[in-house]
Amino acid sequence: MNESIKLRISNIVKENQVCLFMKGTPEVPQCGFSLAVSNVLKHLEVNFKGINVLENNEIRDGIKTYSDWPTIPQLYIKGEFIGGCDIIKEMFEKGELQIKLKEKSISYKGN
Amino acid sequence: MPLKSDEIKKLIIESIPDAEIIIEDLAGDNNHYSATIKSKVFSGKSKIDQHKMVYKALKGKMGNELHALSLNTMEI
Numbered sequence: 001m002n003e004s005i006k007l008r009i010s011n012i013v014k015e016n017q018v019c020l021f022m023k024g025t026p027e028v029p030q031c032g033f034s035l036a037v038s039n040v041l042k043h044l045e046v047n048f049k050g051i052n053v054l055e056n057n058e059i060r061d062g063i064k065t066y067s068d069w070p071t072i073p074q075l076y077i078k079g080e081f082i083g084g085c086d087i088i089k090e091m092f093e094k095g096e097l098q099i100k101l102k103e104k105s106i107s108y109k110g111n
Numbered sequence: 112m113p114l115k116s117d118e119i120k121k122l123i124i125e126s127i128p129d130a131e132i133i134i135e136d137l138a139g140d141n142n143h144y145s146a147t148i149k150s151k152v153f154s155g156k157s158k159i160d161q162h163k164m165v166y167k168a169l170k171g172k173m174g175n176e177l178h179a180l181s182l183n184t185m186e187i
Contacts (some may be wrong), residue, residue: 064174068163069163069166070173071173083159086162086181086183087159091158091181109172
């Protein structure tokens with residue numbers, strides 16, 4: 001991965017406490033998996049930044065290398081890679097995502 | 112090109128020989144699957160690492176030939 005993309009991704013991850021690399025936008029997700037994670041965050045009323053990888057091929061490919069994770073969406077909380085769709089859904093159902101948000105001092109509904 | 116569920120199973124078994132795998136073809140199109148995988152190798156690993164082990168077994172096919180594989184990994 002070229003250094004400028006790596007730096008760009010690392011800045012996005014640093015500047016946004018909760019950021020979701022996704023296909024489409026939180027308002028109009030363009031893939032079922034991105035929709036699912038976006039809905040979990042909306043349900044928890046977490047303030048998050050959606051990064052539409054469909055708008056930038058370098059970020060779309062770069063984030064896969066950056067996280068060593070082959071699929072989109074990808075969720076980062078305070079610089080930590082949390083997971084893709086299956087993991088986020090499972091964590092949410094088990095209440096682990098809520099615990100993670102709390103640990104990271106991110107406000108969400110009911111907290 | 113879509114990947115048949117038998118091929119997915121074969122690739123996973125090559126890397127994780129004790130894996131018990133159940134694969135569902137969600138849309139009947141050889142392109143949207145859901146897999147439940149149980150193995151001893153997942154023991155003590157985070158979910159991220161467990162899923163990465165499966166992705167590695169699929170040798171770069173995930174996100175390419177294989178568009179959608181929903182994963183549920185479990186330790187035995």
